[in-house]
Amino acid sequence: MTSTPEKDRSGGGMAMAGYRPLPGVPDEMVDADGSVRPVWRAFVAALEGQDRAGIEARFDRADQYLRDAGVFYRIYGDTAARERDWPLSHIPVLIEEREWQGIVAGLTQRADLLERVVADIYGPGTLIRDGHLPPGLIAASSEYLRPMVGVRPAGGHFLHFCCFEIGRGPDGAWWVLGDRTQAPSGAGFALENRVATARAFTDTYADMHVHRLAGFFGEFRNTMQGLRQTMDGRVGILSPGPLNETYYEHAYIARYLGFMLLEGEDLTVVDGKVMVRTVAGLKPVEVLWRRMDANFTDPLELEQSSHIGTPGLVSALRHGGLTMINALGSGVLELRAMLAFMPALSRALMGEDLAMPSIATWWCGQPAERAHVMENLDRMMIGPALSTRLPFDDTRSTMLGATMREQARDAARSWISKEGEKLVGQEAVTLSTTPAYVNGQLAPRPMSLRVFAARTASDWQIMPGGFARIGSSPDPTAIAMQRGGSAADVWVVSDGPVEKPTLLPRDKTGITRLSAGSLPSRAADNLFWLGRYIERAEATLRILRAWHARLAEFDEPQAPLLAHVTDYLSALDIEADEAIPAGLLANVESALTSASHIRDRFSVDGWLALNDLTRTLREFRTRVQPGDDATRAATVLLRKLAGFAGLLHENMYRFTGWRFLVIGRGLERSLHMTRLLAHMTCDEAPDGAQDMVLEIADSVMTHRRRYSVATQPLTVLDLLALDRLNPRSILYQLDEIREQVELLPSALVHGQMSPLMRDVTRVHAGLAVQTPEGLTQEYLHGLTEDIWSLSNQISTTYMA
Numbered sequence: 033m034t035s036t037p038e039k040d041r042s043g044g045g046m047a048m049a050g051y052r053p054l055p056g057v058p059d060e061m062v063d064a065d066g067s068v069r070p071v072w073r074a075f076v077a078a079l080e081g082q083d084r085a086g087i088e089a090r091f092d093r094a095d096q097y098l099r100d101a102g103v104f105y106r107i108y109g110d111t112a113a114r115e116r117d118w119p120l121s122h123i124p125v126l127i128e129e130r131e132w133q134g135i136v137a138g139l140t141q142r143a144d145l146l147e148r149v150v151a152d153i154y155g156p157g158t159l160i161r162d163g164h165l166p167p168g169l170i171a172a173s174s175e176y177l178r179p180m181v182g183v184r185p186a187g188g189h190f191l192h193f194c195c196f197e198i199g200r201g202p203d204g205a206w207w208v209l210g211d212r213t214q215a216p217s218g219a220g221f222a223l224e225n226r227v228a229t230a231r232a233f234t235d236t237y238a239d240m241h242v243h244r245l246a247g248f249f250g251e252f253r254n255t256m257q258g259l260r261q262t263m264d265g266r267v268g269i270l271s272p273g274p275l276n277e278t279y280y281e282h283a284y285i286a287r288y289l290g291f292m293l294l295e296g297e298d299l300t301v302v303d304g305k306v307m308v309r310t311v312a313g314l315k316p317v318e319v320l321w322r323r324m325d326a327n328f329t330d331p332l333e334l335e336q337s338s339h340i341g342t343p344g345l346v347s348a349l350r351h352g353g354l355t356m357i358n359a360l361g362s363g364v365l366e367l368r369a370m371l372a373f374m375p376a377l378s379r380a381l382m383g384e385d386l387a388m389p390s391i392a393t394w395w396c397g398q399p400a401e402r403a404h405v406m407e408n409l410d411r412m413m414i415g416p417a418l419s420t421r422l423p424f425d426d427t428r429s430t431m432l433g434a435t436m437r438e439q440a441r442d443a444a445r446s447w448i449s450k451e452g453e454k455l456v457g458q459e460a461v462t463l464s465t466t467p468a469y470v471n472g473q474l475a476p477r478p479m480s481l482r483v484f485a486a487r488t489a490s491d492w493q494i495m496p497g498g499f500a501r502i503g504s505s506p507d508p509t510a511i512a513m514q515r516g517g518s519a520a521d522v523w524v525v526s527d528g529p530v531e532k533p534t535l536l537p538r539d540k541t542g543i544t545r546l547s548a549g550s551l552p553s554r555a556a557d558n559l560f561w562l563g564r565y566i567e568r569a570e571a572t573l574r575i576l577r578a579w580h581a582r583l584a585e586f587d588e589p590q591a592p593l594l595a596h597v598t599d600y601l602s603a604l605d606i607e608a609d610e611a612i613p614a615g616l617l618a619n620v621e622s623a624l625t626s627a628s629h630i631r632d633r634f635s636v637d638g639w640l641a642l643n644d645l646t647r648t649l650r651e652f653r654t655r656v657q658p659g660d661d662a663t664r665a666a667t668v669l670l671r672k673l674a675g676f677a678g679l680l681h682e683n684m685y686r687f688t689g690w691r692f693l694v695i696g697r698g699l700e701r702s703l704h705m706t707r708l709l710a711h712m713t714c715d716e717a718p719d720g721a722q723d724m725v726l727e728i729a730d731s732v733m734t735h736r737r738r739y740s741v742a743t744q745p746l747t748v749l750d751l752l753a754l755d756r757l758n759p760r761s762i763l764y765q766l767d768e769i770r771e772q773v774e775l776l777p778s779a780l781v782h783g784q785m786s787p788l789m790r791d792v793t794r795v796h797a798g799l800a801v802q803t804p805e806g807l808t809q810e811y812l813h814g815l816t817e818d819i820w821s822l823s824n825q826i827s828t829t830y831m832a
Contacts, residue, residue: 051474053465054506058204059476060125060466071128071525078236084472091122091469094232102631102639103224104280118221119518121502123467124229125479129243129526135206135483136494138388139196143485143492145374146211148381150190150362154181164380165373175214175363177326179333179346187259187355190362192487193252193321195219195498198388199480200464208390209480211370214363215323218482218499220281221519223249223288225499229521241526243496247533251493252486253289256319259355265318266308266550268292270299272324272340274628282323283631291321293632296329298552301344304351309553311688311830312777319355326360334360463511466520468502478503478511481522497522551688555633557831558626559689563696565623570673571704572606572616574728577666579608582724584660592718600711611662612653620649635683641676648672691772695826698772702765703819705729705752709762710812713745722748729760746804753799753807762815766796769822776830788829792822 052066053059061072068076079087095117103118127135152159153176159165170176195216197209226245230237256267271282273295286293292308299317300307307314322329328338330345348354364370371390378386465476482499485492504516511517579597583589589598589609598608606615624646627634649669656665684690711717712725722743726732729752738755739747755761770792773779779789795818802811 049473051467051476054476056202057462057476058200058202058464060127060200060464060479071126074240075124075126075233075236078233087469090232094120094122094228097228097231098224100640101224101636102280102643103221103284105221105277118224119516120225120228121468121477121500121518121520122229122232123469123474124233124521124523125466125481125500126523126525129524132496132524135198135388138206138208138386139198139483139485139494140492141378141382141384141387142196142208142211142374143191143194143487145378145382145386146194146213146365147189147191149370149377150213150359150365152381153364154183154190154359154361159377159380162380164377169367169369170364173364173367174327175361175366177334177361177364180349180359180361183346183350184352185355185359186261186349186352187319189487190359192255192357193219193484194358195482195484197480197482202462206388208371208374208388210368211365212482213358213365214325215358216482216484217278217281217323219249219484219495220284220288221278222482222484222495222497222499222521224284225519225521226497237523240523241528241530243524243526243530244532245495245497247531248484248486248493248495249289250533251488253291255486255488256289256291256321256357258489260318261353262316262318265316266292267319267321268294268308268317269321270294270296270323270329272328274631276324278323280631286632292317292550292552294320294552295554296324296338296340296342298554299342299345301342301348304348305353306342306345306348308550311551311553311556311692315550316353318353319357321357322360326363329360465506466500466502468518468520476506478506479520480511496524551692553831555630555689556692557827558629559633559692560696560826560831562623562626562630563693563698564700565619565626566673566677567697567700567704569616569619569623570670570677571701571708571728572601572604572613572619573666573670573673574730575601575708576606576608576613576616577663577670578724578727580611580659580662580666583658584663587659593720593724596711596716596718596721597724600708609658611656611658611665612649614653617649617653620646630689633689635679637683638676638679641672641679645669645672645676688776691775692830695769695772698765698769699819699823699826701760702762702769703816703823705760705762705765706812706816706819709749709752709807710809710816713748714809725752731758731760734758749807750804754802754804756800763796763799766792766799770796773826778829786829788822788825791818791825795819795822 051062053062053064060069061076062068082090098118098120105116105118149159153165153170160167160170191213193216195212195218197212198206199209201207223245260267269282269286269291271279271293273279276282283293285291294308294317298308300309300314302314306317306320308317324340327335329341330343331338331341332343333346334341345354346360349356349360374390375386378384463478463480466479467474468477469475470477480501482501484495484498486495487493500520500522501511502518502520503511504518575597579594579601582591582594588594594608601608604615607613624642627639627642631639652665652669656662680690680693684693708725708728712721722745723732725748726735726743731751735743735747735751738751741747751758752760753762756763756767758764773789773792779786785793795815798818799815
């Protein structure tokens with residue numbers, strides 16, 4: 033007989049046992065007397081029959097998905113940045129649809145107000161002239177960009193994508209804690225939260241009429257495409273690069289929406305137009321979704337020390353050929369002191385009160401007000417309104433708690449005594465709590481929501497859900513993710529069935545293919561070197577496996593054959609007597625770095641396989657011993673490399689990016705084989721050298737079938753240099769390189785070969801007409817130089 037799970041008065045099972053809201057703090061799931069709120073009842077009922085093992089098995093499914101997808105968040109510590117697995121709080125936040133509609137109305141109004149405010153700040157300036165905004169607040173802000181004054185956005189609007197930090201206060205009402213207009217992050221993570229949480233609660237999610245997120249992104253994608261001024265114009269996402277804390281999201285959104293992921297070095301400004309450097313030449317970019325702070329976008333007119341911007345970008349905006357999402361300078365709206373003026377600005381600009389109030393804030397500019405602030409410091413969050421910052425939260429997402437850390441109070445007092453004049457004060461707010469799974473049961477944790485708004489052709493659209501941040505403890509200051517907070521999905525729950533939109537086109541009468549030649553030169557460069565590093569690692573592993581197999585057999589590292597191969601590896605900075613040399617690890621880590629720069633073009637399976645290879649290699653380096661142990665380890669690593677290569681070969685679309693990957697790998701393999709043959713077939717090569725090189729090339733059985741004589745230099749040269757059916761041969765690789773180069777942009781112009789195509793043809797033809805007898809040491813050394821020359825010419829032609 034099955035026992036009934038223990039229940040408590042909240043209506044849940046063991047997971048709910050002992051769940052109580054914090055005294056005086058509203059809770060999202062239960063009311064003051066502990067009764068489950070109506071919108072949560074179906075979800076709680078789904079948990080009711082689950083024991084701890086069942087619940088944690090659900091959460092493991094979600095975590096496994098996030099690990100497989102490679103979702104990470106970069107943490108900045110005292111010494112260096114490090115990647116952290118995405119901290120998902122598995123219990124979603126549930127909000128009833130009728131209540132959500134009130135949030136939608138309030139935030140739509142606020143988005144319209146912010147648009148009017150920033151348009152006035154960079155336009156007529158009536159708000160400052162008429163006394164609605166203090167000039168010192170705006171003028172002294174580092175986010176007020178004077179070069180943008182008077183520049184009207186090409187798309188007609190300053191703001192296209194915003195988000196709002198909101199929280200429920202003690203009175204049960206939602207309050208705006210902050211506006212995010214600079215380069216709001218989190219939308220892509222919200223999608224990943226949804227997928228992961230839906231996997232944990234597949235049955236529940238399907239039955240609860242939860243509003244989907246895809247329609248929000250589909251509408252915004254269509255809007256961005258509609259902002260292009262010409263059919264040839266491109267849409268891109270401008271990222272600071274892989275070292276940014278939310279770079280994963282940049283790549284995910286680019287891949288999800290089908291846009292180019294660009295960095296500042298990808299762009300150049302020509303005659304007032306922004307162009308992207310592609311392998312087919314310069315191509316126009318007309319819409320950029322900016323994910324970097326405005327000051328760093330143009331070192332020519334903004335922050336001169338920026339190494340991630342594009343000189344001339346501000347000039348291009350003046351010429352009107354580029355729509356920036358959001359406009360440069362819109363970050364001025366994020367000033368905390370702006371919250372103090374929003375109610376009056378709403379009445380002045382829109383003739384109406386704010387539907388969703390901001391947290392109580394003051395702009396203090398007079399001595400009397402300053403004294404008031406000092407007297408009430410312990411119940412206020414103090415921060416400078418201008419350029420000086422106090423250390424509350426470096427992530428621009430300060431959550432306001434009941435008390436303030438002593439360090440912040442000391443810094444505030446010091447700042448007030450020194451600066452004296454302008455500061456902003458904010459009332460302390462106790463945020464509502466929501467359930468989080470802690471040590472086998474649900475516990476209340478403080479929560480705030482990050483809600484996203486996207487401008488469409490008709491109006492603002494609010495994402496039906498968003499991104500909840502959950503505190504790691506009851507302390508409200510622990511919400512920030514840099515301080516251990518986590519993220520949760522937000523379900524907007526309807527009483528009836530909801531629409532299930534997708535990003536797939538509904539019109540089945542026709543399709544539109546994007547123009548070719550849009551591979552950025554930087555992406556081509558990374559794909560090219562990814563192929564080279566992977567092949568270099570494989571070649572090194574094959575040599576090391578053969579070396580350690582012979583070491584295990586004879587235990588004589590100074591034997592002539594092993595010493596001869598050691599000399600070859602030393603020239604490549606590989607220590608043969610190490611089981612897993614540092615140089616081998618460096619090659620694989622370089623491949624991982626190249627792949628990280630093209631995450632938007634890299635499959636999830638490929639990324640997972642490459643990460644697995646890297647982790648295994650690092651582990652082996654700490655424990656594998658020379659000899660037989662190293663031989664077995666090399667075999668394992670070669671299988672993992674083969675799996676990664678197979679994923680690329682089977683799954684990658686045969687277009688320009690794939691060609692650069694194949695060319696890079698072919699060049700590296702042909703270089704490796706040319707140098708290896710020169711070293712192992714020379715007159716000084718010891719006995720067994722030819723047999724060893726056949727083993728390294730995985731061609732022992734083929735040699736036995738092809739030749740009726742014993743191994744000798746001429747047969748080895750014939751098989752590994754001139755046999756165009758052997759994928760390990762030099763000629764086979766040059767065949768492949770010539771075929772792929774011929775398909776690259778501008779390889780043939782009006783029927784004439786480009787200089788690169790002529791050189792590839794010359795090198796290929798020179799080897800194709802050779803005989804084994806002609807493959808002298810001098811010829812092989814010259815062929816090595818020719819292949820290096822082809823590599824340099826490819827880089828100069830397409831990646832410079």
